[in-house]
Amino acid sequence: MQFFYSGITSGSIYALVAIGFNIIYNTTGIINFAQGEFVMLGGMFIYSMLYMMNIPFVLAFPVALFGAFVLGVIFERVFIRYVKVKSELNLITITIAGSIILRGLAMVIWGRDTLLVESFVPSKAINVYKGTITTDSLVVIGISLVISFLLTFFFKKTKYGKAFRACYEDKIAASVCGINVKAVVMFSFGIAAFLGAIAGVVVSPITYVTYSDGIMTGLKGFSAAVMGGLGSFWGGIFGGILLGVSESFFASVFPSGYKDAMAFLIILFILFFRPQGLFGRKKATRV
């Protein structure tokens, strides 16, 4: 059971990253491969404010998230908006380029060393069925669940959420209804960065922070999103947890150095047998 509990913790982080991927996918139809960098930046921001500027956590946390939101908006304005031919391939290539730039900047600003962040809640292990789970892990799991619930409610049940989805499905239809599609896309990048930063902050006491964290976190989050079905928030959550738990069990049997390969084995398996993901739906088109 202990492997299961550890897996759920890392899985919750993958789930948050997957949700970030899904938000941008749901409104723009593209995959933002810089999403992992916002996780890293969330950790960097909180570290800087807590230990370099001595700002208390209650203030540092919202400021870090707001900073990530602004950066997400800037990312869209700088890297996405002015692309002349907005093909999926071009946009994905640009997000990869953007992620490399963000990572490079992070290395210059914060250096190559791993930065230690102390726990935000009293750190203790709680005995649960046949194992223990730390309070840090509970924070990660709890926040992931609350955010998933709120976002699913927003996108599926509220009229604004449906308007956001409309932008992805038919930008022309959305714009003739007076919806500013560019603003929606920009806002989506901001929210996705905000979510990435939440993941980065809550996981920082568990994994600590390094400038290069974003690559693997981003790829795992992407794997989780594909597993669950791109665009599905609960699919992303399920994919994240499945990935985290699988990795954890894999590491108990094989050398832990190979556990990262697990994500990609699962993604290959899913793509072979259910390309739309576990919760994704095939699109019907009127002909």
Add this chain to the structure above:
Amino acid sequence: MLRLNNVSVNFGGVKALTDVTFDVPAHKITALIGPNGAGKTTLFNSITGFIPHFTGEIHFHNVKLNGKLPHEIFHIGISRTFQNLNLINELTLRENMFLGVIGKEKPPIFKSFFRLNKGYWKNVEQRIDDMLYLTGIKKWENSKPGSVPYGVLKNLEMARALISNPKILLLDEPAAGLNSKEKENLAELIGMLNTKGHTILMVEHDMSFVSTLSDYVVCLNFGKLIARGTFDEIRNSPDVIKAYLGDEDA
């Protein structure tokens, strides 16, 4: 009301519109006719911001539309439908209607999320009901576009455009693909909208539809305006006859 002044559009070397100039009077139905490829939809796209690179000027109530984006033009009071439907297939017909309201009125997102403005949304629901009844599609409100007849979708597009209470409605081939009964209902609906004071500019190929409804007709051919006037004036125009039937020599 809507004034086009020397509007020209080039696609590469192809002149889609050349110096098109005409006015669309308020509270009237103006039909835009012409053979295939005459530039009718290009003109619609220029007015509604989907083709931003036209030359000349388009004014609506003295507001210059040049360079404005589609959503900005919508907020000025111009709504449109499309020759090929642009509906959100993942949403029900009723949910599609909400887009027109959200886009126009922008209700506060925070209040809407926490349902703090229930009175406002109740009013919106009522307005949507009224519009669904008016356009005769109420019984399909909870269906998705993929599962209802084409004529219903045509009416849905019009209803969605109307819910924002536009100052002018642009209809791109509203009767295309409809059967005779559906056309009859549509003509009745457009006529009723006009008696309520709506200004309508429509592209249409069905001449009986045009003759029944339109106050004025503008005819384009190869991107040039070749005639304008009432339907009776237009149908006797040699240029219009030539555009539709070709030269006698040919």
